[in-house]
Amino acid sequence: MSIILQVLNLVKRFGDLTAVNDVSFNIHAGSCVGLLGPNGAGKTTTIELMEGIKTPTAGSISYNGEPLGQQFRNEAGIMFQNTALQEFVTVQEMLVQFSRFYPKTANIEQLVEDYSLEEFLHQDTRKLSGGQKQRLLLAIALINQPKILFLDEPTTGLDPQSRRNLWEQVRRVKDNGATILLTTHYMEEAYELCDEIAIMDHGKIIAHDEPDVLLAQHFNDVVVQLREQDIPPAIGEAEFSATYRNDSAHIVTNDVNKTIEQLLALNIPLEHLRIRARDLEDLFLELTGKELRA
Amino acid sequence: MMWKRIYALFVARNTEFFRDRSALAWSILMPVLIIIVFAYAFTDENPEKFKVAYLVAEEQVAEATNQSFEQFTATRYIQFIPVQEIDKNLRKIERHQVDLLIDASSGRYWINQTSPNGYIVEQLLIAAYAHSNANLNASSNQKLIKAVVEGDEVRYLDWVMPGVIAMNMMWGALFGIGFVIVRYRKMGVLKRLRATPVTPLEFLTAQIMSRLWLLIAVNVMIFACMNYFLDFRMYGSYLNLFIVFTLGCICLICCGLLVAARISNEEVANGMLNLFSWPMMFLSGVWFSLEGAHPLMQKFALILPLTHVTEAAREIMIDGAGLAQVSDHLLVLALTSIVLLLIGAKIFRWE
Numbered sequence: 001m002s003i004i005l006q007v008l009n010l011v012k013r014f015g016d017l018t019a020v021n022d023v024s025f026n027i028h029a030g031s032c033v034g035l036l037g038p039n040g041a042g043k044t045t046t047i048e049l050m051e052g053i054k055t056p057t058a059g060s061i062s063y064n065g066e067p068l069g070q071q072f073r074n075e076a077g078i079m080f081q082n083t084a085l086q087e088f089v090t091v092q093e094m095l096v097q098f099s100r101f102y103p104k105t106a107n108i109e110q111l112v113e114d115y116s117l118e119e120f121l122h123q124d125t126r127k128l129s130g131g132q133k134q135r136l137l138l139a140i141a142l143i144n145q146p147k148i149l150f151l152d153e154p155t156t157g158l159d160p161q162s163r164r165n166l167w168e169q170v171r172r173v174k175d176n177g178a179t180i181l182l183t184t185h186y187m188e189e190a191y192e193l194c195d196e197i198a199i200m201d202h203g204k205i206i207a208h209d210e211p212d213v214l215l216a217q218h219f220n221d222v223v224v225q226l227r228e229q230d231i232p233p234a235i236g237e238a239e240f241s242a243t244y245r246n247d248s249a250h251i252v253t254n255d256v257n258k259t260i261e262q263l264l265a266l267n268i269p270l271e272h273l274r275i276r277a278r279d280l281e282d283l284f285l286e287l288t289g290k291e292l293r294a
Numbered sequence: 295m296m297w298k299r300i301y302a303l304f305v306a307r308n309t310e311f312f313r314d315r316s317a318l319a320w321s322i323l324m325p326v327l328i329i330i331v332f333a334y335a336f337t338d339e340n341p342e343k344f345k346v347a348y349l350v351a352e353e354q355v356a357e358a359t360n361q362s363f364e365q366f367t368a369t370r371y372i373q374f375i376p377v378q379e380i381d382k383n384l385r386k387i388e389r390h391q392v393d394l395l396i397d398a399s400s401g402r403y404w405i406n407q408t409s410p411n412g413y414i415v416e417q418l419l420i421a422a423y424a425h426s427n428a429n430l431n432a433s434s435n436q437k438l439i440k441a442v443v444e445g446d447e448v449r450y451l452d453w454v455m456p457g458v459i460a461m462n463m464m465w466g467a468l469f470g471i472g473f474v475i476v477r478y479r480k481m482g483v484l485k486r487l488r489a490t491p492v493t494p495l496e497f498l499t500a501q502i503m504s505r506l507w508l509l510i511a512v513n514v515m516i517f518a519c520m521n522y523f524l525d526f527r528m529y530g531s532y533l534n535l536f537i538v539f540t541l542g543c544i545c546l547i548c549c550g551l552l553v554a555a556r557i558s559n560e561e562v563a564n565g566m567l568n569l570f571s572w573p574m575m576f577l578s579g580v581w582f583s584l585e586g587a588h589p590l591m592q593k594f595a596l597i598l599p600l601t602h603v604t605e606a607a608r609e610i611m612i613d614g615a616g617l618a619q620v621s622d623h624l625l626v627l628a629l630t631s632i633v634l635l636l637i638g639a640k641i642f643r644w645e
Binding site for chain 1: 478481483486645
C-alpha cells in the first residue's frame with residue numbers, strides 16, 4: 001500500500017510544554033490507524049497538526065508526497081472532538097452549506113440515507129441528541145468524499161447503541177477505500193476498527209503496529225480473573241501479585257494449571273473464574289502506567 | 295437550592311472574570327480612556343457652550359475693536375474664535391458649526407435664523423451692546439446691524455441627520471460583525487470552517503457582504519421613513535449618497551473585522567469595539583461641530599471613518615455635492631477599508 005500521509009520528526013511546543021515530541025510515522029492508503037494514549041498524551045495535538053489545523057514547531061507532514069495544501073483540504077474529511085455548528089440552521093442547510101465548500105461532493109440524499117439523518121433533517125442543529133449530532137458531523141466530514149478521514153474521539157459520550165452504529169458507519173467508509181486516522185479512549189473500539197494502532201504518551205509514540213502483533217510482542221501470558229470477594233486483596237496481592245479493578249481480581253500468569261492448583265490449595269471458590277487472553281487495555285496500561293492522568 | 299446554585303454560578307463567573315486579566319483590564323481601562331478623552335476634548339475650567347466667530351484684520355489677531363464688543367467678550371461660556379474670512383464662516387453658520395459671526399468694527403453680525411444657539415447668543419450680544427451703550431455718550435454708541443445668512447437655511451435637523459444615519463450604520467457594522475465572529479471563534483465554529491478549503495479572506499469577505507446588505511437595507515428603510523416624517527434636506531443625488539453610505543458601511547465593517555480578527559473573548563471584544571465606537575460617536579462631528587476644538591483633536595477626527603462618512607453625506611444632502619466633490623472622503627474610506635481588510639485577513643485566527 002502506498003503512503004498517503006507521512007509525519008516526520010513532528011514537534012509542537014506551547015511555551016515550555018512540549019505536547020508532541022519528535023513524532024514520526026506513516027499512514028498507508030486504505031488503512032485505519034488508531035492513535036491511543038492517556039489524557040494529555042498529545043493525541044489531539046498530533047491529529048490537529050496532521051489535519052493542518054495547528055502549525056508544527058518543527059518537523060513536516062506530507063500528503064501524497066506534498067506539503068499540506070489546497071489538495072489536502074479538498075480531500076480530507078475531519079470530525080473534531082468538540083465541534084460547534086452555527087446556530088439556527090437545520091441539518092439539511094448545514095449539509096448544503098458544507099457541500100458548497102468543496103469542488104467534489106457526495107450526494108447529499110445518499111448521505112442522509114446512509115447516516116439515517118432523515119428523521120431530523122429539518123431540525124435545528126442545536127436540538128440534536130449526542131448520537132444524532134455525531135452522525136451529522138460524520139456526514140459533514142464525508143461531504144467531500146474524502147480520501148483521508150480524521151476522527152478525533154468520535155464516540156466519546158455516546159451510548160453503546162450509538163457507538164456501535166457509528167462503528168458500522170466508519171467500517172462502511174473504510175470499505176469504500178478511505179484512509180482513516182482515529183483517536184479514541186475505547187480499546188475495544190480501536191481493536192474493532194483499526195488495522196494499526198499507535199500508542200502515545202508524553203508526546204511520543206511508544207508503540208506502533210497491528211494490534212495482534214503488539215499484543216504478541218508484549219505478552220506471553222494470560223489473565224486469570226476472579227471476583228474480588230472470592231479472593232480478598234490481602235491474599236491476592238501476597239500470593240499472586242493480583243491487581244484489582246472493577247470488583248475483579250486479575251492474576252497474570254504463564255502457567256494456568258499451577259495458578260489454579262494454588263487457588264484450590266487456598267480454598268478459593270472457582271465458580272466465577274475466567275481465563276482470558278491479554279487485550280489492548282492490558283497493553284495500554286502496561287505501556288502508559290496505571291497512575292491517573294489529568 | 296435554586297439560590298444556592300445561582301450563588302455558585304455567580305461566584306464562578308466572578309472568579310472567571312477576575313482571572314481573565316485581559317477582560318478585566320479592558321473593563322477598567324475603557325471607561326478611564328473615555329473619561330480622559332472627553333475631559334480633554336470638551337472640558338476645561340471655563341466650559342464654553344456657544345461659539346462666536348469675530349472678524350479681525352491679519353495684523354490685529356484677537357484684539358477687541360470697541361468697548362461694546364469688549365463687554366460682549368466678557369460673557370462667560372462663549373468661545374470667541376478670531377477669523378479672517380466672511381464667506382467661509384457664513385457657511386459655518388449655515389451648518390451650525392458657529393453660532394454667530396460678528397464684524398465688531400462695523401457692528402454687523404450674522405446668524406442662522408433656525409439655530410437655537412444663534413438666537414441665545416444674539417440676545418446676549420444685544421444685551422451686552424445695550425449695557426455698554428448706556429454708559430457711553432449717544433455719539434459714541436455702537437450700533438448693531440443684523441444679517442441673516444443668505445441662501446437656504448439649514449436646520450439643525452438637516453445638519454444632524456446624515457451623521458445620525460452614519461452613526462446607526464457604525465453600531466450595526468462594528469458590533470454586528472465583531473461579536474458574531476468572536477462568538478463563532480469561542481464556540482469552535484471557525485475551527486470547523488478551518489478544516490474546509492475556506493480561506494480567511496473568503497470568510498471575512500462573506501461576513502462583510504452579509505452584514506453590508508443588511509445594513510444597507512435597514513438604513514434605506516430608516517432613511518425613507520425619517521425623510522417621510524421629518525422631510526429633511528436632500529439636494530444631492532440618491533445614487534451618490536448610496537455610494538457614500540455603502541463605502542462607509544464597508545469601512546466600518548472592516549473596523550469590526552479587524553477588532554474580531556484574533557479575539558476569542560466577548561468582554562475584550564466589547565472593550566475594543568467601544569474603543570472604536572465611542573470616539574467616533576463624539577469626535578466625528580455627528581452631534582456637534584469640532585469647530586474651536588483643539589487642533590490635535592480636529593486632526594484626530596480625520597482618521598475616523600465616521601467623520602468622512604458624515605461629512606461626505608452632509609455635503610451631498612445639504613449642498614448637493616457630486617462624487618467629485620466628496621472624492622477625498624471616498625478615497626480615504628476606500629483605502630482604509632482595503633488596509634483594514636488586508637490586516638484583518640493577515641492576522642485572522644480561526645481558533
